Amino acid sequence: MNPSVTSLAHMPKLQAEQLRVLRSGKEVLSGVSFNVAGGEVYGLLGGNGAGKSTTLAAFLGFVPAASGRVVVDGLDVGSDLAAARRAMAYLPEAASLYEHLDARENLDYFLQLADMRCSADEIDLALDRVSLGAEARGLKLRSYSKGMRQKVAIALAILRDTGILLLDEPTSGLDPTAIDEFHGLVRGLADAGKAILMVTHDVYGACQVADRIGLLRGGQLVAQFEAPPGGRIDTETVHRAFSPRAAA
Amino acid sequence: MIRLRVIAGAEWRYWLRSRLVLGSALLMAGLLLATTAVTTLRMQGEAAERTHHQDKAEAAFLAQPARHPHRMVHYGHYVFRTPTPLAGFDPGLDPVTGQSIFLEGHRQNTPMFAPSGASADLGGFSWLSPAMVYQLFGPLLVILLGHGLIAREREAGTLATLLAQGAPGRLLLAGKAAALLSVIVLMSLPLALSAALAVRDGDPPLAAVALVGVYLLYLSIWGALALLASALLRRRTAVLAALATLWVVLTLVLPAVAVSATSNAAPMAGKLETDLVMLSDLRKLGDGYNVNDPAFARLRAELLAEHGVQRVEDLPVNLRGLVAQASEQKLTDTLNTYARAQMAAETRQAIVLASHGWFTPLLAVADASRALAGTDLAHHHRFLQEAEALRFAFVQGLNRVHAEKLSFSDDIRRSSDAQAEARTRVDASHWRLLDRFVFEPDAAGSRLARSQSQWLMLCAWFAVLVGAGAWVGGRLKP
Ligand SMILES: Nc1ncnc2c1ncn2[C@@H]1O[C@H](COP(=O)(O)OP(=O)(O)O)[C@@H](O)[C@H]1O
Numbered sequence A: 001m002n003p004s005v006t007s008l009a010h011m012p013k014l015q016a017e018q019l020r021v022l023r024s025g026k027e028v029l030s031g032v033s034f035n036v037a038g039g040e041v042y043g044l045l046g047g048n049g050a051g052k053s054t055t056l057a058a059f060l061g062f063v064p065a066a067s068g069r070v071v072v073d074g075l076d077v078g079s080d081l082a083a084a085r086r087a088m089a090y091l092p093e094a095a096s097l098y099e100h101l102d103a104r105e106n107l108d109y110f111l112q113l114a115d116m117r118c119s120a121d122e123i124d125l126a127l128d129r130v131s132l133g134a135e136a137r138g139l140k141l142r143s144y145s146k147g148m149r150q151k152v153a154i155a156l157a158i159l160r161d162t163g164i165l166l167l168d169e170p171t172s173g174l175d176p177t178a179i180d181e182f183h184g185l186v187r188g189l190a191d192a193g194k195a196i197l198m199v200t201h202d203v204y205g206a207c208q209v210a211d212r213i214g215l216l217r218g219g220q221l222v223a224q225f226e227a228p229p230g231g232r233i234d235t236e237t238v239h240r241a242f243s244p245r246a247a248a
Numbered sequence B: 001m002i003r004l005r006v007i008a009g010a011e012w013r014y015w016l017r018s019r020l021v022l023g024s025a026l027l028m029a030g031l032l033l034a035t036t037a038v039t040t041l042r043m044q045g046e047a048a049e050r051t052h053h054q055d056k057a058e059a060a061f062l063a064q065p066a067r068h069p070h071r072m073v074h075y076g077h078y079v080f081r082t083p084t085p086l087a088g089f090d091p092g093l094d095p096v097t098g099q100s101i102f103l104e105g106h107r108q109n110t111p112m113f114a115p116s117g118a119s120a121d122l123g124g125f126s127w128l129s130p131a132m133v134y135q136l137f138g139p140l141l142v143i144l145l146g147h148g149l150i151a152r153e154r155e156a157g158t159l160a161t162l163l164a165q166g167a168p169g170r171l172l173l174a175g176k177a178a179a180l181l182s183v184i185v186l187m188s189l190p191l192a193l194s195a196a197l198a199v200r201d202g203d204p205p206l207a208a209v210a211l212v213g214v215y216l217l218y219l220s221i222w223g224a225l226a227l228l229a230s231a232l233l234r235r236r237t238a239v240l241a242a243l244a245t246l247w248v249v250l251t252l253v254l255p256a257v258a259v260s261a262t263s264n265a266a267p268m269a270g271k272l273e274t275d276l277v278m279l280s281d282l283r284k285l286g287d288g289y290n291v292n293d294p295a296f297a298r299l300r301a302e303l304l305a306e307h308g309v310q311r312v313e314d315l316p317v318n319l320r321g322l323v324a325q326a327s328e329q330k331l332t333d334t335l336n337t338y339a340r341a342q343m344a345a346e347t348r349q350a351i352v353l354a355s356h357g358w359f360t361p362l363l364a365v366a367d368a369s370r371a372l373a374g375t376d377l378a379h380h381h382r383f384l385q386e387a388e389a390l391r392f393a394f395v396q397g398l399n400r401v402h403a404e405k406l407s408f409s410d411d412i413r414r415s416s417d418a419q420a421e422a423r424t425r426v427d428a429s430h431w432r433l434l435d436r437f438v439f440e441p442d443a444a445g446s447r448l449a450r451s452q453s454q455w456l457m458l459c460a461w462f463a464v465l466v467g468a469g470a471w472v473g474g475r476l477k478p
């Protein structure tokens, strides 16, 4: 944790303002407001169907805001979609990449679509950072484990080198070592100044890495938690709020 | 635009790795080879048959010794229309219209089919031409390759990853469209090859180029339909089902509906009824063999007055020949009236049927293809008209010889007087007036002009689909 970066962050990188989203006529998000600043990991916590992925989809412009607005790096997503998308890197829930391509081919392709040219060395360096084994890099993704796919997706986010990262359930399906490794990486990226919005249903993981946590239930932000300076958010407190009956 | 090429290139890599293109290419190549072989065999069989008949008829005709000219009127002569080289790609109406006519006096024969052994052997498959492979199977191949363009990525979740990189939806659709278009161009190479060969064999280059162009446009319409369905529907199976249904409707159902709608909207009188009416009309014309038939009394009176003589025998011309001429003229006028009405009815039907091209591009491309290949109804009608003009000129030429070279008194005594009979024979040089008939296929200009409204229909389809694509692309969601 780096207090000097946190103090720099008076200008939020991600803002949701009274965000309402309808899906198939059903209100999925009802007036959600929060922001994420540079250098900060914001954990959006919630059960299945709480509206976490929908919140990310709203930032990405995949679903329109029925009312309220989402702002990315000062750009209103409703009116400046292309620029907003260029400002973010997104890690989808299932690390959706091409199965018929290998790691390098995947990265090369998506980077070109992001209008970026990265050298083979830069790509290998990013794959080093996420510690994807060298022998795996030439293999098609269809032979990868979920963790290995996740690493390629994170490498893409790193290479995109955007100030903002959206992560959808990035640790689900990973083994504990991989989760620790991943949290270390996320923390490092935040400390380097990136704004990170991480969606998860893992209370322990969120408390381990997030500076702030928002609790989403039934499309509403019901509670927010903030880490004390130099410390961590208390897992017990969050857990009680997350599932009151289980805790009682 | 670099990203457009990158997207199209990625699609190609997918196709190659999934062997989809290879399989499809083999399928298409197989179908084209088979149909080209069938069509070529049929045409060769017909050509051989035609040449055989022509040579035989011509030899028999020219080998005739000195004869009474009217005998030659009945001897008659075959004329043939050689199919255009492009008919090898699209035989169009050729297999149902026939390409040879027996020309003789007193009647207009309908064209016949060269009874080709080849087409009989191939049974039901002889109707399947390379053009039909493009019209029917081309879209299926485009659907096979195109249905997954977006839906595949949506199902795999990669569409979200793609869009999240900031690549606009329209760019994505354009890149996918470019990939599909490149396949369509590849698919058109065999057609381009047969068009090139047709040009070498004498078809107008412009018509050949337009033919390739019209199929490119047609397949592009299917490409746009496939891409749109792929972008709009969530599941790949749903896209495939929707496109398969669309294919059945546009290529099988609607054309059949159009045909029956046409026969309701522009009905044609039955051939039997028409023939009966025509026969009774012809009977009223008088007997051209009988100079005393009242129908020719005026001609006779006028001639006698003109030459100031009392007896037919004193005329400087043979009244029999003149009556034969007048009779043939009247008969031909009547026959032509019916022929023109028949052609007009056929043309009306063709126009009504063609107007359904606004509803299905299959009809539009099929019409344009026939017009450009020189195998459409208009071509056939012109052949009939030119053959009839030739028939008339030939019969009247013989009748003129009859009138001018034979004396009336010899003519009427020829069955009882051997010497008179000998004098009524004219030698073969008199009936070499039948020049070898050459039917010139339409020039590029008139073929293009006849396919104009089809181009318009296909362009309208394409423009609407491109517009829809731009709209959908701007709203593309994972
Ligand atoms: N494409 C969609 N169409 C209709 N409803 C949807 C769609 N996606 C999600 N939903 C509904 O929206 C709600 C929130 O979904 P989501 O944001 O995916 O939840 P989470 O990510 O928190 O599990 C759920 O009730 C879900 O059923």
Ligand SMILES: [Mg+2]
Residues within 6 Å of the ligand: A052, A053, A054, A093
């Ligand atoms: Mg989710």
